[in-house]
Amino acid sequence: MTGTDKPGLAIGLRILSGVLFAGMLVCVKAVSADVPLGEIVFYRSAFALIPLVVFLWIRREFPGGLATKRPVAHLLRASFGALAMFASFAAIARLNVAEATLIAQLSPILMALAAVVFLSERLTRWRVGGLALGFAGVVILVWPELGGRAPDAARLAGFAIGLLGAALTAFALIMVRSLNRTESPGAIAFYFALASMIGGLLTLPWGWITPDIWTLTLLIGAGLFGGFAHIAMTLAFRYAEASRIAPFEYVALLWPVLADLLIFNVALSTSFLFALPLVLGGAALAAAEKGPRTRKA
Template identity: 75%
Template sequence: MSISDRPSLGIGLRVLSGILFTAMVVCVKAVSDSVPVGQTVFFRSFFALIPLVIFLALRQEFPSGLATQRPVGHLIRSGFGAAAMFASFASVARLPVAEAILIAQLAPLFTAIAAVVFLSEKLTDWRIAGLALGFTGVIVLVWPELGGGTLDGRRLFGIGFGLLTAVLTAFALIMVRSLNRTESPGAIAFYFVVVAMIGGLLSLPWGWVLPDMQTILLLVLAGLFGGFAHIAMTLSFRYAEASRLAPFEYITLLWPVLADLLIFGLTLSSSFLFALPLVLGGAAVAAAEKRPAKAP
């Protein structure tokens, strides 16, 4: 079947990937006070390999599909992606899940800037408007600490790590655009997970802990949920066009909000409620930009 034949399946898979991704972040948040970030990154990456390798094998892309013409490109993309994972988990440890994921939504806006710098794309009015809205949202989110007279250092570091996550993710996405010309999505995902796993392992000298069985289970689930989330997202683009799936990107923020309310017992701050439409509006404006038609 062609892409347009089963859009409802594509949409369902995209929504499922958002739920699985949130489940992964909930697991990471649950262990963040007792497990170092590097150890969490290792477990998340190692156990994500299991569903990923099974998926590639079922598609007859393992190991043949891992052949690459651009090993250095994979290393650079994976390095940015692994660094983004470290920053993301550090942000999740310091912020409510919904706030950490909201700040990460700035990644497409930073990608627009990176595309201007590295791919010689134009900084259009759409992108400028999207950037203005997105950064206004971040200022609104952080304003209680900056303007209220009481600085919460842990929260400010969390926001800083969230912004760093968005920047690093943007660079990783730029590299994915470049790699997609010659490399398979399976190879791009596989090498990223392997590099992230090695990065987590290299943090061993900075202190790992011996977790109890419940913590080990949460770390394993973080990896499995992350791996299945990536597979669901990859499959969603097989059954529905990217433009059809774009509005459902923003539904994914519903699950972190529910996680904060129902699992962690956190209330939504007024700054988050004001920042939410600004950040999502900025991403939506940037995504709504019309691409010039190609010459026949």
């Protein structure tokens, strides 16, 4: 336990970050039918920089804390993260918010496996079991689309893009683990948001729209929700160890479910209800191997 150990505050911040992330996803989903993907990514990233820069300035990490000796590593992390954002927003446009969020839960499982290849970590039965459970859940989620006489091409594309987004997020998380050894969390978050903003801006020649007031409000809201969510997440890990707040990672899925039910009037499918415990169980199993390995060392 450290002098800043405040588990109650950390748990509250983690739950708050889940609510804020859900708010971001609701804004993205609400505009996805009318606003080009790159434009959504630009607004989400540009307006996320505002609370992030203020937060770093308050902590006296701006601009001095942005100095780095590992620009290539930041470029790789930011690139993977930006591509993951494009993929996840494209998936949300084609799927229910809860379905897209559930598929994103595969990223910790994929990260555990990627660490075996890129960080020379051991391949354990926990990681293999987590992967098996997670993908069993995805198969159950997708099966109704495959078994129908007229498969919904948009939804199938959404599932495929969601899986791609989870994989890209896993690679981004691998880079974050590497960068955390020498770089500040603020610098990592700043360069990710900046790269995503630039990536979105590069799509301008392919056509953006001029949003009306309501659409603009949602686009700005997506950025502010995303920025404040990241700050809340960062502070949560500052006030408690990751293992203490890990169980509350899964509470965050409650908010997208409520968004589908209460905002978008979408009922939960039977396949989602069966897939939910499998995917979350797989993520929990992949994370559980850290405990035994740590005691063994």
